[in-house]
Amino acid sequence: MKLQGKKALITGGNSGIGLATAELFIREGALVAITGRDQKTLDEALALLGPSARAYRADVTDAEARSTLFAALGKEFGKLDIVFANAGISARTPAGTTDEAVFQKVIQVNLVGAFLTVNSAVPLLNDGASLIFNGSVHNYLGQPGLAAYAATKGGLVSMARAIAADLAPRGIRVNVIAPGATKTPIWRRGPHAKHSPEELGAAAAKVASMIPLGRWGEASDIANTALFLASDDSAYITAIELTVDGGATGAPYGAPILGLR
Ligand SMILES: NC(=O)c1ccc[n+]([C@@H]2O[C@H](COP(=O)([O-])OP(=O)(O)OC[C@H]3O[C@@H](n4cnc5c(N)ncnc54)[C@H](OP(=O)(O)O)[C@@H]3O)[C@@H](O)[C@H]2O)c1
Numbered sequence: 001m002k003l004q005g006k007k008a009l010i011t012g013g014n015s016g017i018g019l020a021t022a023e024l025f026i027r028e029g030a031l032v033a034i035t036g037r038d039q040k041t042l043d044e045a046l047a048l049l050g051p052s053a054r055a056y057r058a059d060v061t062d063a064e065a066r067s068t069l070f071a072a073l074g075k076e077f078g079k080l081d082i083v084f085a086n087a088g089i090s091a092r093t094p095a096g097t098t099d100e101a102v103f104q105k106v107i108q109v110n111l112v113g114a115f116l117t118v119n120s121a122v123p124l125l126n127d128g129a130s131l132i133f134n135g136s137v138h139n140y141l142g143q144p145g146l147a148a149y150a151a152t153k154g155g156l157v158s159m160a161r162a163i164a165a166d167l168a169p170r171g172i173r174v175n176v177i178a179p180g181a182t183k184t185p186i187w188r189r190g191p192h193a194k195h196s197p198e199e200l201g202a203a204a205a206k207v208a209s210m211i212p213l214g215r216w217g218e219a220s221d222i223a224n225t226a227l228f229l230a231s232d233d234s235a236y237i238t239a240i241e242l243t244v245d246g247g248a249t250g251a252p253y254g255a256p257i258l259g260l261r
Pocket of ligand 1: 013014015017035037038039059060061086087088090109135136137181182183184185186189
C-alpha cells in the first residue's frame with residue numbers, strides 16, 4: 001500500500017474526482033478527511049468510504065467554516081501528509097455580458113479558496129508532505145465563455161510554483177493536476193444543468209472525438225494521478241503541472257474528429 005499511515009485532506013471529496021481519490025487513498029492505507037458544502041452527498045460519501053474517512057461540511061470561501069475545519073483536523077488528525085485542493089466550480093463568464101458576481105464567485109472558489117485552504121493547512125503539514133491542486137486543461141485551451149474558469153486554473157499553476165518554493169525547505173512538494181474532460185457530476189451542474197440528456201450525450205460524443213485517445217477521462221484516471229503525486233513514487237517531483245487529458249492539449253491534431261490519422 002502506497003499511503004499506509006498517511007493522513008489526507010481532500011476538498012470537494014463528496015463528488016466526482018475528489019470522491020474517487022478519497023476511495024483510492026483509503027484503499028492505499030490513508031485516513032482521509034473530505035469536505036464539501038452539501039450535507040447529503042457528504043453523508044453518502046462517508047457511508048461509501050467507511051471507517052477510514054471523516055466528513056466535514058465546509059465551504060472553501062467561508063473563513064469561519066475554514067477555521068472550524070482546521071481546528072477539527074488539528075484535534076482529530078493531528079498532522080496532515082497530503083492535501084488535495086480539489087473543490088471547484090464552473091460557470092459561464094462570456095466577455096461583455098458577465099455579471100460581476102458570477103466572475104468573482106468562480107475566482108473565490110477555485111483560486112482564492114484553494115490558496116486559503118493550503119494557507120490554513122501548512123501549519124498542520126508534516127515535513128515531506130504533498131500538496132496537490134486540481135487545475136484544468138483550460139489553462140491552455142481557449143473556450144468561449146470560460147474566462148473566469150481558465151484564469152483560476154492558470155492561476156493555480158503559477159501559485160503552485162511559488163508555494164513549492166515556499167515549502168521546499170521542509171521537503172513539501174507542491175504540484176498541479178490538469179485534467180481534461182472527465183466524467184463527473186460537474187457536467188450536470190452550473191452552465192450544463194439546462195441541457196437535456198440527449199443534448200449532453202451529443203456534446204459528450206463530440207468532446208470524445210476531440211481527444212486523441214478517443215474517450216473521456218474517468219475520475220479514476222485523475223485519482224491514479226493524485227496517488228502518484230501524493231506518494232513517494234513522485235518523491236523528486238515538485239512545482240509541475242501534470243496534464244491528464246488523453247492528449248487533448250499535447251497532440252490536438254491526433255483527434256479523431258480531424259481525420260488526419
Ligand atoms: N470533470 C472535469 O471534466 C474536470 C476537468 C478539469 C478540471 N476539473 C476540476 O476538478 C475538480 C473537481 O471537479 P469534479 O469534476 O469532480 O466535479 P464535481 O463532481 O462537481 O465536484 C466538485 C466538488 O467541489 C465541491 N465544491 C464546490 N464548491 C465548493 C465550495 N465553495 N466549498 C467546498 N466545496 C466545494 C463540491 O462539493 P459540494 O457540491 O458539496 O459543494 C464537489 O465535491 C474541480 O476543481 C474542477 O474544476 C474537472
